[in-house]
Amino acid sequence: MKKLMWSFVFVLAFFLIPFTATHAASNDQQLMKEIKEIIKNTYVGTIDGNLEKATSISEIMEMLDPYSTYFTKQEFEDYMNSINLSTIGIGVIIEEHEDGIHILQVIEGSGAFEASIKAGDIIIAVNGESIIGRSTQETSSLLIGNEGTQVKVTIKHSNETTTTKTITRKKFTLPNVQSELLFGHVGYISLASFSEDGAQLVKKALIDLKQRGATSFILDLQNNGGGYVTTAEEMTGLFPSAKIAYLLEEAHASYTIPAVHQNTKFPKNTRILVNRYSASASEMLSASLKDQKAAILYGETTYGKGAMQGFYTLHDGSYLKLTVGKFTGPASQTIHEVGVKPNIQTTSAPIFQAHFDALKEQYPKYRKLSTAKSNATKEKVSVKIPAVLSSQIAKDHVQLVALGANEVSITAKVEGQTLVVTPAKSLVADQEYMLLIHANSKSQKGYYQHIKINQ
Template structure:
């Protein structure tokens, strides 16, 4: 049996983490598997299970995350972890009816065919996926580039069962994505806890060095390497401990956060949802308990178990649950998940986190009455209580910020000595949420400067 140097932590399809394991030699893979389970499985396994005649039958009696893979399946699995895929571009988890999509890669073949997160793939080329592992399902869905595959799926939004013929493509995923949000807030998304996740995140933080705050997005992140979770926890200055591991018949072991050279030195709001799992939950638990960041979203998946990868004599692979992990303080995660500090409606996480950043930045400003159900073509009239010198009214003294997005461009139109109109250059987004911020830099006709800034929340029809 070949050595794999790291222990892995995964939510079904995703990621991995290795730790040194002894080499065990046996003539047949099934004997290796029995020996590995006896020595390393997180719980005692009765002889009645170990005596079953095939590896698959033995693995089927263990937990859902312990899976036997052929060499071909194992190769696809490790490529998936490293964000190198040939297929239709979906991240999956097991479901009683087949496999559930937790992420449809933007502009990938599945996304272009209309498959979305929450949809359930039930058949591939006419073969039912009910009761199949994610790894097995992925082996059916994957294939050579430019070949086609027939996908039957249950559409979450409509409840309809649809069939699509999709052309497989080579997909190289961008693991860290960045964007500037209105108000100089840096948005950073991590898709997988790959081995170089912390390195990539440090580059992103450095690039956004002028940010007044950060939003760190772990939504739909299914996990990754345990070492990566330790390193990512070390991006938060307040976080000293990463997680707690409990192996069979061993005392709990608390692992420290591995401090990084570049850290989040401005306030961080972290986004999670029901598909944030495994290593993503490790980091979420540690930063919540140690005030490293404020969590926004919905309760996480609740996968608190860790898997080790063992390559067998014939180059097939056993993914075996070898430990359970808990928060640094020992709070259970498995089947429970992590409840955010700020619970939001699905899809509202980013806007809520962005809004709170802005409100903290301008906490000394006066809040004006909010506007709701405004038309997408709405203009905004600002009325002052004294006559103004509108020559000092520059556009840079006003911000119209799309919450969860960027700043809207606008023009200013003087109406009279006390009124000025803000006219967006493009229509507002339907159902969008905005914040209009007026900075105290204008002057009156008698040369008095505004004493206080103002802001207003806006909701669009």
């Protein structure tokens, strides 16, 4: 029998968008034969049934793991667009709001942008149908559609006026990488998906933040469902001492996959944020960095998808996504159905602890104040201080930092042995803070404290 050749691209991705596979070609015997041959030669996993006796594509897929799927040509295009964060709609990022759906961001060049929709506007109706009380998912389903079609959106503005605009749906790409310079010259970069250009976007953000003065970094992989394996290999190369991207077990061979060398590097003390929804390529990178002590992981144990899929182009233009291997980090610890455990597990947003540790690292000689001797409300922070310190504190030597953000404007005064810090604006209940008391001279020691607001 002539050996068939299939083109494929390795993809690591958690289910980013739902698909309903349309198996119009179920009775195509040539297609069935082609799929069965690929499975026998390359599938890694248990086949739950008699593959040879299967009479439809859907029956075959039911025998395989949940990550192996048949796609029509259009479904494949939609899937790859989801990894690259591309979709068709009006071009807004939204969140739920008591008055409707709040627009957080308008994508430049989108239909919403051309219709002069602004961040802060609230969508109250779509095509005349009220969406007040609806979820973002329900509203999104009304806003997306075929390219070039139109949708009527009723907007409530900040001045309480309302307008209805007809917006043309366009293909747009969501921002994959966002970056910010946090207090203390800490660079923050978030990566939403391991898109084809993901590593280059992160590298660009890294260079930009260094030019702005960043000396330490936080990379956020929370809720990142994965993407291209090549991007994970490139991302690993951005970290010093990370020479191996991952170990791969295929049906008939094992491989050690090297990281792709990069001429720009994160510092060794970079902190990585993960949670239970960090999956696939996120776990590949996290495990590699943890095993090689190239970064510090914060957050929750990750999702646990250590399986790699390949995409095979079939003769009719459709695609087979098939599990073709299992991967681990360099230490060979199982990831699939287990996840990657962070170095530092957190119960609140991991950026709080990561930013706190990054700042504490900058003040190695500072002492920690006792949290048992403090009281923090939205309106005032009171901290017991050592008697020797009470006469040495200058009001401009006290700083309150919103962790994961920047400095808070405050006034500070000493009342006996209590430092009273009053913020210009009320503090946020679910936010965490760091109090810094700087020394008046090099001969004195500074102090710090991790502040959590009393509920």
